[in-house]
Amino acid sequence: MRYGMGPEVLSDVSFEIAPRSFQFLTGPSGAGKTTLLRLILLSVRPTRGLVSVFGEEVSGISNEALTGLRRRMGVVFQDFRLLDHLTTYENVALPLRVQGRSETNYRAEVVELLRWVGLGERMHVLPPLLSGGEKQRAAIARALIARPELLLADEPTGNVDPSLARRLLRLFMELNKLGTSVLIATHDFGLMDLIDARRLVLGDGRLRIEE
Numbered sequence: 001m002r003y004g005m006g007p008e009v010l011s012d013v014s015f016e017i018a019p020r021s022f023q024f025l026t027g028p029s030g031a032g033k034t035t036l037l038r039l040i041l042l043s044v045r046p047t048r049g050l051v052s053v054f055g056e057e058v059s060g061i062s063n064e065a066l067t068g069l070r071r072r073m074g075v076v077f078q079d080f081r082l083l084d085h086l087t088t089y090e091n092v093a094l095p096l097r098v099q100g101r102s103e104t105n106y107r108a109e110v111v112e113l114l115r116w117v118g119l120g121e122r123m124h125v126l127p128p129l130l131s132g133g134e135k136q137r138a139a140i141a142r143a144l145i146a147r148p149e150l151l152l153a154d155e156p157t158g159n160v161d162p163s164l165a166r167r168l169l170r171l172f173m174e175l176n177k178l179g180t181s182v183l184i185a186t187h188d189f190g191l192m193d194l195i196d197a198r199r200l201v202l203g204d205g206r207l208r209i210e211e
Contacts, residue, residue, distance in 0.1 A: 001035055002047050009035050011205040012049075017150065017183060022176045024192050025185040027202030033185040034077070036202065037152045040183070041075055042066055054149065071098070074143035074180075076153040080135045082127040088138050089114065089123040095146040106145075113141050116171065118164065133159040140168060144175055151175065153184045157191060165191055 001010040009032045017023065017040075025033050038044045039051055042058055051058055053069050061069070074095075082091045089110060096106045114123045117137040127135060136159045143151060151172065157165035169191060176182045183200075186192065192199065199210040 001032070001039060001044070008047075008205055010039075010202075010207075013202075013205075013207045015200060015207060015209060017181050019149075019181055020176065020179050021198070022173070022182045022195070023184075023198040023200055025183055025200045025202065026187060026189075026192065029187070031202040032205060033202055034154055037075075037077075037154055037183070037185060040150075040152060041070065041073060071095075072149045074146065074148035074151045076136075076139050076143045076151075076156045078154050078158070080127075080139040082135060082138055082142075084127050087124050087126055088119055088130065088134075091127065091138055092123075092141045092145055095142060099146065110141075110145060113145055117141050117168070133164075136160060137164075137168075140171075144171065147175065147178060148180055151180050151182045151184075153182070155186055156184060157186065157188060162190070166194065169194060 002008045013036065025036065027033055035044070039046060040053065042051070042053065054072060056069070058066070058069070086094070092114060093103070093106060093110045111120070111123065114120055117140060119134060119137055119141070122130065122134060127138070130138065136156065140153070140156055143153070153172070157168055160168065165188070172182050172184065173195065201208050201210060
């Protein structure tokens, strides 16, 4: 992957995320962690090489099929991407609404998850009135609510205190036990040391894997 005429941000990176697996993506700032996540999400395309998602090579994929693949993923990026005109509850429930589920079938599920991430008292608040940490937790809850096949999270604990970071990590682990593959980009070695998981380490555009 390269941007414009600049040098390659990622060079000859090759790896596979196994079903039901858990791994961290780490490396210094600017190493390309966010770019790699965006390649998996298919929001950018590689300048050379191939990306396959859920067993499907995506270079010539249609927009309709692309949307279908993305709906099988949960994503947490650092800009949160909450909709300002929807409450915290409505933002988190949005993936279930898109699936066509009725509120009577999902309300209790959404409320329980919001309470788990510490937003039980903030579920009817609009995003502009939330703190950075609250927005982050809302974005995490939205990514998890539909139990995606693959979770991509970019520094998901960057704006929360250590105790809440550990709680969120437990939530990611529980989701993984239910069958979701998890890829968490982080530079927090304290967090990574809490569990035994594969580490994908980026540096100088290259990737090495620590099992």
